[in-house]
Amino acid sequence: xxxxxxxxxxxxxxxxxxxxxxxxxxxxxxxxxxxxxxxxxxxxxxxxxxxxxxxxxxxxxxxxxxxxxxxxxxxxxxxxxxxxxxxxxxxxxxxxxxxxxxxxxxxxxxxxxxxxxxxxxxxxxxxxxxxxxxxxxxxxxxxxxxxxxxxxxxxxxxxxxxxxxxxxxxxxxxxxxxxxxxxxxxxxxxxxxxxxxxxxxxxxxxxxxxxxxxxxxxxxxxxxxxxxxxxxxxxxxxxxxxxxxxxxxxxxxxxxxxxxxxxxxxxxxxxxxxxxxxxxxxxxxxxxxxxxxxxxxxxxxxxxxxxxxxxxxxxxxxxxxxxxxxxxxxxxxxxxxxxxxxxxxxxxxxxxxxxxxx
Ligand SMILES: Cc1cc2nc3c(=O)[nH]c(=O)nc-3n(C[C@H](O)[C@H](O)[C@H](O)COP(=O)(O)O)c2cc1C
Numbered sequence: 001x002x003x004x005x006x007x008x009x010x011x012x013x014x015x016x017x018x019x020x021x022x023x024x025x026x027x028x029x030x031x032x033x034x035x036x037x038x039x040x041x042x043x044x045x046x047x048x049x050x051x052x053x054x055x056x057x058x059x060x061x062x063x064x065x066x067x068x069x070x071x072x073x074x075x076x077x078x079x080x081x082x083x084x085x086x087x088x089x090x091x092x093x094x095x096x097x098x099x100x101x102x103x104x105x106x107x108x109x110x111x112x113x114x115x116x117x118x119x120x121x122x123x124x125x126x127x128x129x130x131x132x133x134x135x136x137x138x139x140x141x142x143x144x145x146x147x148x149x150x151x152x153x154x155x156x157x158x159x160x161x162x163x164x165x166x167x168x169x170x171x172x173x174x175x176x177x178x179x180x181x182x183x184x185x186x187x188x189x190x191x192x193x194x195x196x197x198x199x200x201x202x203x204x205x206x207x208x209x210x211x212x213x214x215x216x217x218x219x220x221x222x223x224x225x226x227x228x229x230x231x232x233x234x235x236x237x238x239x240x241x242x243x244x245x246x247x248x249x250x251x252x253x254x255x256x257x258x259x260x261x262x263x264x265x266x267x268x269x270x271x272x273x274x275x276x277x278x279x280x281x282x283x284x285x286x287x288x289x290x291x292x293x294x295x296x297x298x299x300x301x302x303x304x305x306x307x308x309x310x311x312x313x314x315x316x317x318x319x320x321x322x323x324x325x326x327x328x329x330x331x332x333x334x335x336x337x338x339x340x341x342x343x344x345x346x347x348x349x350x351x352x353x354x355x356x357x358x
Contacts, residue, residue, distance in 0.1 A: 004317070004325070005329070006290075006329065007289045007290070007310045007313070007326060007329060007330065008289065010310060010313040010314050010317055010322070010325070010326055010329075011309075011310070011313045013313070013317050014085075014312070014313040014314075014316040014317050015027075017316055017317065018085070018316055020176050021173075021176040021177065021178035021179075022084045022085070022178070024170075024172040024173045024175070024176045024178055025081075025084065025170075025173050025178045026079075026084060026085060026309070026312050027309055027312070028170055028171075028172035028173050028257075029168075029170070029172075029255070029256035029257055029260065030168030030169055030170055030171075030256060030257055030258055030259060030260040031168070031169050031171060031260035031261075032260055032261075033172075033256060033260065034256075034260050034261050035253050035256035035259070035260050035261060035262045035263075035264065036255065036256030036257075036260075036287075037256075038256075038263070038264040038287075039253070039255065039256055039264045039265055039266070039286035039287025040287035040289055041264070041287075042263075042264030042265070042266035042267055042287065043264075043266050043287055043288065043289075043290070043292070043293035043296055043297075044293075045266075045356065045357045046266065046296045046354050046355070046356065046357070047354065047355050047356070047357050048292065048295075048296075048337075048341060048353060048354065049352070049353055049354065049355055050340055050341040050342055050353070051341065051342035051353075052342055053342070054342035054343075054344070055344065056339055056342070056343075056344050057344075058344065059338065059339070059343075059344040059345055060345060061073065061331070061334055061335060061338065061345070061346060062345075062346075063303065063304060063346055065103070065129060065281060065303055065304055066129065066156070066157060066226055066247060066248065066281065068103075068128065068129040068156065069128070070101060070102055070103055070128040070129065070304065071100065071101030071102065071126070071128065071331075072100070072101070072102060072330075072331045072334060073294065073298060073302075073303065073304040073305060073334075073346060074102045074103065074294065074304065074305055074306075074307060074327065074330065074331065075097070075102060075103030075104065075105055075128070075129070075131070075283070075304060075305070075306045075307070076093055076094075076097045076102065076103070076104045076105060076306070076307060076311050076323075076327075077105060077255075077285050077306035077307060077308040077311070078105040078106060078107035078108075078133030078159060078161070078230075079107055079308055079309075079311070079312060080107045080108075080109035080110070080111075080186070080194075081109060081110075081111045081180065081184055081185075081186070082110070082111055082112075082312065082315060083111035083112065083183070083184045084111070084180075084181075084184055085312045085315040085316040086315045086316055086319050086322075088112075088319055088320070089110070089111045089112050089184075089315075090106060090107075090110045090111065090112040090117050091112050091116065091117060091120055091320075092315055092319040092320035092323060093311055093312075093315055093320070093323045094106065094117045094120055094121045094130075095120050095121065095124070095320045096314075096320045096321075096323035096324040096327060097121070097127075097128065097323070097327065098120070098121040098123075098124035098126075098127035098128070098130075099124055099126070099127075099320075099324060100128075100324060100327050100328065100331070101126045101127065101128050102128045102327060103128040103129045103130070103131065103304070104117075104121060104127075104128070104129075104130050104131070105131045105132070105133050105159050105306065106118075106130075106131070106132055106133060106155070107133050108132075108133055108134055108135040108146065108161075108186070108188065108189070108194075109135070109186040109188075109189070109194050110186070110187070110188060111184050111185060111186065111187060112187065113187055113188060114132065114149060114150060114153055114155075114188050115149070115152075115153045118130060118153035118154050118155060119153075122154055129156050129157065130154065130155055130156055131155060131156060131157040131158070131159050131228075132146075132150035132155040132157075132158055132159065133158075133159040133160075133161055133230065134146065134147065134150075134158050134159065134160050134161070134219075135161055135164075135194070135195075136160070136209065136211045136215055136219075137189075137195065137209075138195060138208075138209045140218070142189075142190065143219075144222055146188065146189075147219070147222060147223050147225075149188070150225070151223065151224070151225060155225070156225065156226075157225055157226045157227070157228060157247065157248075158219070158223060158225050158226070158227045158228070159227075159228050159229075159230045159250065160211065160216065160219065160227055160228070160229055160230065161230045161231055161254075162211050162229050162230065162231045162232070163230070163231025163232075163233070163252065163253070163254050163258055163259075164231065164254055164257075164258050165206065165207055165209065165210030165211065166202070166203040166206045166207055166210075167258070168254070168257050168258040168259060168260065169260075170257065195209065213240065213244050216229070216244050216245070216246070217244065217245075220245050226247030226248070227245075227246055227247055228246060228247055228248035228249065228250055228283070229241045229246045229248075229249050229250065230249075230250040230252050231250070231252050231253075231254060231258075232249040232250065232251055232252070232272060233251060233252075233253060233262060233263075233265075233268050233272070234272075235271040235272055235274065235275035236275070238271075238272040238275040238276050238282075239275045239276070241280075242276055242279045242280055246280060247280055247281075248280045248281040248282070248283060248303075249272065249276060249280065249281075249282055249283070250282075250283045250284065250285065250306065251265050251268050251269050251272050251282060251283070251284040251285075251302070252265060252284065252285045252286060252306075253265055253268075253286055255285065255286055255287075255308045255309065256286070264286065264287065265284050265285065265286035265287065266284075266286075266287070266296065266297070266300070269282070269284050269297065269300045269301065269302060270300050270301065270351075273300065273301030273302070281303035281304070282301060282302055282303060283302055283303060283304050283305065283306060284297050284300075284302045284305055284306070285305065285306035285307070285308060286308075288305050288306075288307050288310075288330075289310060290330070290333055291329075291330050291331070291332065291333020291334035291335070291336060291337045292333065292334075292337045293305075294330060294333075294334045294337075295334055295337045295338060295341065295343075295349060295353075296353075296354060298346055298349045299349040299350055299351060299353045299354050300351065300354070301351075307326075307327070307330065310326050310330070311323050311326060311327070313326065314326030314327075341353055
């Protein structure tokens with residue numbers, strides 16, 4: 001293939017390069033992958049109603065989020081074990097996001113030390129916000145030490161993931177018999193392993209450690225960082241999140257990797273935005289593959305969008321350069337879409353720009 005010009009080109013190229021097991025782990029979804037597919041098609045099904053003859057001079061796509069400015073309303077979603085895609089793993093993706101002035105969220109299950117990633121990102125003057133994604137650990141002492149390390153390293157917010165107390169049924173992955181290869185591990189956790197099953201209760205005891213609202217209260221008591229909840233899909237939970245002091249919510253179905261047949265995030269977003277009613281920022285991820293998808297998410301009321309798999313496609317293809325290419329493509333497409341919709345800044349985006357496909 002010649003130089004990739006779309007995110008879909010990057011995906012095809014990445015698939016050619018990777019072995020079947022790593023591909024299944026990184027890019028597969030849960031069960032029949034209905035949510036995985038719906039996430040993408042739901043953005044496509046929204047049609048745009050542009051306006052013309054509007055002044056566009058001085059336009060930009062900057063956005064301020066929790067007091068920090070992003071060059072574009074985009075963050076890299078937290079994704080585990082990125083050294084499966086490229087030897088430098090999270091070092092490369094974090095560097096690319098920082099150079100582009102975008103946000104970056106490092107996974108608890110990152111395959112590179114969290115301090116190293118922070119140092120690399122902090123070396124870029126134009127970098128956007130740097131956040132740490134937290135999976136609560138069964139042991140509060142361990143959770144606390146992870147939080148303390150993230151704070152000391154300069155992470156600016158915690159993203160508490162609440163939709164994956166147990167792993168979804170990832171059939172593709174099981175069929176390939178995927179195992180992490182030697183040298184790729186969750187290096188920020190003791191012994192490099194995510195929580196292991198092996199006790200009484202649902203899912204070999206893993207469900208015993210599912211996060212609760214009491215855990216959020218505890219977490220708030222041990223950190224000065226703002227906490228966003230990732231994996232909010234129900235408006236009542238969005239309301240509870242704000243009531244319990246969350247500084248933001250991320251509408252996410254984990255990219256279709258946990259519970260299959262959840263609605264697409266494009267369909268869930270408006271209800272959550274309505275429930276939150278502007279009290280905290282609402283972010284969204286899942287299936288964002290075009291600049292027009294980003295524009296639609298913002299028109300539905302999201303403050304910013306997280307991008308997952310396409311970043312790993314770029315990473316597999318060409319490391320930090322590949323990630324920067326992917327992010328550049330989405331940002332360029334967003335700017336084109338804004339200009340063609342008659343929108344000068346992100347403040348001009350609203351539901352009037354959208355209609356469902358008949
Ligand atoms: C390989 C992979 C690993 C992931 N690991 C995590 C993780 O460690 N923590 C988390 O909160 N979400 C994780 N996610 C979910 C993403 O943060 C995000 O919600 C999802 O990928 C967005 O959908 P998209 O891939 O269609 O953009 C992972 C996703 C993928 C593809």
